[in-house]
Amino acid sequence: MNENVSGVDNTEELPVIKLIFGDLFEGFAVSDFSDKIYEYHHDGKNFKVIQKALQSKPDRLFVGFLFLLDEPKRFRVDVLVPDNCTNARVSLQGEELIGYFSPDIPDDPEPMITAKCSHQQKISTLHPGEFQSINFRWESGDVLKFYFYFGDYSASV
Numbered sequence: 001m002n003e004n005v006s007g008v009d010n011t012e013e014l015p016v017i018k019l020i021f022g023d024l025f026e027g028f029a030v031s032d033f034s035d036k037i038y039e040y041h042h043d044g045k046n047f048k049v050i051q052k053a054l055q056s057k058p059d060r061l062f063v064g065f066l067f068l069l070d071e072p073k074r075f076r077v078d079v080l081v082p083d084n085c086t087n088a089r090v091s092l093q094g095e096e097l098i099g100y101f102s103p104d105i106p107d108d109p110e111p112m113i114t115a116k117c118s119h120q121q122k123i124s125t126l127h128p129g130e131f132q133s134i135n136f137r138w139e140s141g142d143v144l145k146f147y148f149y150f151g152d153y154s155a156s157v
Contacts (some may be wrong), residue, residue, distance in 0.1 A: 020076065021048060027076035029131065033063050045070040049077075059106070059151035067142040079146055083129035087149040090132065093142065097134070101126040104153040122132040 019028050019040035028038045031093055040047040041130040048068040053063050059138065065077065081088055087105060090098040093115040101124040 014050070019049070019074070025076065026074070027078065027135075029078040029080075030063070031080040033061060033130075056110075059149060060110075061148040061150070062110070063146045063148070065144040067140060067144075069138060069140045072139045074135065074136050075123045076133055076135045077144065078131045078133045080136050081126050081128050081146075082148055083145055085128050085148045085150055086153065088126045088128075089124075089147050090126070090134070091145045091147075092136075097144075098126055098132070099124050101128075105148055106151060106153050109149075110147055112138075 015036045016026065017036055017038050019038050020026060021040060022040065022157065028049070029052065034051075034139075035053060036051050038049040038051065043067075047070070050066045052064050053061065054064075061082075063079065087100050087102045089096060089100050089109075089112075091112045099114075099122045132146075136142075
């Protein structure tokens with residue numbers, strides 16, 4: 001997610017959804033790819049996650065999460081991988097967290113720092129039509145990004 005250089009705070013206009021904290025599930029699940037805010041207040045501490053969705057090109061969708069927390073907190077983020085997507089990948093702090101699930105990769109994917117192992121050895125946990133669960137101890141300033149691709153890239157391999 002890029003820094004807001006406009007000086008205008010548009011986050012006040014976004015819908016606010018409560019983070020869930022309880023015995024069985026802590027966090028939030030995303031199946032709607034629109035801009036929104038998830039937040040939770042507990043013991044005088046604020047936990048806020050800003051979700052931004054962007055369609056940079058007709059064949060791709062980017063969904064990013066910026067974590068703004070008063071203190072580090074462990075919780076899950078479950079994101080639905082669209083069932084019609086032909087490939088996807090996930091980054092954390094600009095580094096590849098989960099790689100492509102298909103060998104059909106666009107010619108111009110978004111840049112990110114990739115793991116040292118070759119693509120043939122990687123196993124992706126991303127599956128179209130299923131939720132990808134990521135459970136971390138999040139810190140303020142963490143940025144998680146999902147990249148969904150919808151094109152036919154088999155000819156570019």
